[in-house]
Amino acid sequence: MSDSSEMAGKSAAHLIKRVLMVPPKHFTVEYTINPWMGGVVDQKKAFAQWEGLKNAIEKEGVQVLTMDQTKGLPDQVFVCNSGLVYNNKVYLSRFRHKERSGEQPLYLEWFKKNGIETIGEGYEEVFEGGGDAVFSDPKTLWAGYGERSSKNVYEKVQKLGTFETVLCDMILPNFYHLDTCFAPVDENTAIYYPPAFSDRTNQEILKRLPNSIAVSEKEANAFVCNAITIRNTVISPIGVEEKTKKSLEKLGKSVTEVDMSEFMKSGGACQCLVLRL
Ligand code: ARG
Numbered sequence: 677m678s679d680s681s682e683m684a685g686k687s688a689a690h691l692i693k694r695v696l697m698v699p700p701k702h703f704t705v706e707y708t709i710n711p712w713m714g715g716v717v718d719q720k721k722a723f724a725q726w727e728g729l730k731n732a733i734e735k736e737g738v739q740v741l742t743m744d745q746t747k748g749l750p751d752q753v754f755v756c757n758s759g760l761v762y763n764n765k766v767y768l769s770r771f772r773h774k775e776r777s778g779e780q781p782l783y784l785e786w787f788k789k790n791g792i793e794t795i796g797e798g799y800e801e802v803f804e805g806g807g808d809a810v811f812s813d814p815k816t817l818w819a820g821y822g823e824r825s826s827k828n829v830y831e832k833v834q835k836l837g838t839f840e841t842v843l844c845d846m847i848l849p850n851f852y853h854l855d856t857c858f859a860p861v862d863e864n865t866a867i868y869y870p871p872a873f874s875d876r877t878n879q880e881i882l883k884r885l886p887n888s889i890a891v892s893e894k895e896a897n898a899f900v901c902n903a904i905t906i907r908n909t910v911i912s913p914i915g916v917e918e919k920t921k922k923s924l925e926k927l928g929k930s931v932t933e934v935d936m937s938e939f940m941k942s943g944g945a946c947q948c949l950v951l952r953l
Contacts, residue, residue: 692906694739696755696786696951700726704750705942709773710823710852712943722938726753729911729934729946736906741953743786749778753939754948756806756855758783759796761953762836767796769805772824792953795836801829806951807853812860812885815839820854822846842884845874850897855947857896859903861910865889865927867903867920869896889923899936902945905929913945 700722705713730740745752758779759766766787771777787794796803803809808825810818819841821827830841844854848871851857857872858881865887870878881888891900898915905911908929913936921931936945 692738692904692952694741694953695733696741696743696758696953697726697730697733697949698743698745698753698755699723700753700939701745702747702750703745703753703938703942706750707775709775710943711850712940715941717938717941725935725938726949729936729949732909732911732932732934733904733906733950736909736911738906741790743782746778746782749776749782751776751942751944752779752782754807754942754944755783755951756948757804757853758951759787759794759805760803760809760833760836761792761806761951762811762839764791764953765793765795765836767803767805767833767836768794769803770796770799770801771804772802796832799829799832801826801832803829803833804853807855807948809833810854810858810860811839812866813863816884817841818844818854818858818860818866820844820846820858823849823852842880844877844880846872846877847874848872852943853948855902856899856943857901859901859905859910859912859947860885861889861903861905861924861929862887862927867891867901867910867924869893869901872896887927889920891920892917895920899940899945902936902947904947904950911946913940 759768804824808820819830851872857869860866866885899913903912911932914933
């Protein structure tokens with residue numbers, strides 16, 4: 677516990693030990709439920725990109741568990757939407773769109789089989805799990821709502837444990853999940869795209885995470901905020917500008933960029949493909 681990276685391990689992001697990923701065996705773009713969706717997926721390329729991400733995560737010492745993708749559920753690769761995990765308990769998702777509802781029972785079964793306590797079966801509100809809700813430290817949950825998750829659901833999600841929930845008003849349709857415009861990097865820092873949030877939420881971000889780094893519109897559109905930080909490495913899609921890299925370097929972080937072009941055809945990238953367990 678003496679070296680500085682272990683000390684920094686107090687943040688939730690740094691605490692990642694195990695994640696779940698779904699190999700893109702049947703990944704396509706067949707319907708449009710967010711503004712980014714369109715184009716034809718090169719399946720070989722998608723598989724290679726997914727492996728690239730998995731390798732980058734494993735390189736940081738994180739164990740990657742996998743679950744098989746079911747044919748006919750092309751978005752199951754975005755497994756971070758399956759629920760929100762906290763202390764080996766998961767609050768299960770309820771998807772906004774019927775196109776993804778079929779994923780729910782599969783996740784429930786996987787969690788049960790893998791010894792993760794499940795809560796939140798059969799509620800009314802919508803909630804898209806790790807896509808809209810992420811911890812910056814074990815006591816602070818950032819909770820996006822608007823397009824995919826309802827504001828009211830977070831009272832129920834609170835059943836996961838003792839932490840404070842910071843509601844985030846999201847105001848741009850292109851940034852439809854919190855993880856498209858906000859990524860915690862450590863307990864004092866996020867990378868985020870300010871125009872995606874109300875003034876109130878921007879103020880909360882700067883108050884609670886004072887080292888936060890605002891990305892440009894170009895970076896936001898390259899899905900740079902769809903990043904996952906493990907210890908001091910920020911794993912993000914290609915497109916992080918020098919200025920952002922320098923700001924991160926000053927905080928002792930380095931950036932690993934992985935090509936996510938195929939998954940961006942569906943409106944997802946690094947963080948969406950990974951569920952923190
Ligand atoms: N096509 C998927 C959807 O619209 C992409 C999900 C991306 N996931 C995320 N956490 N942002 O549901």
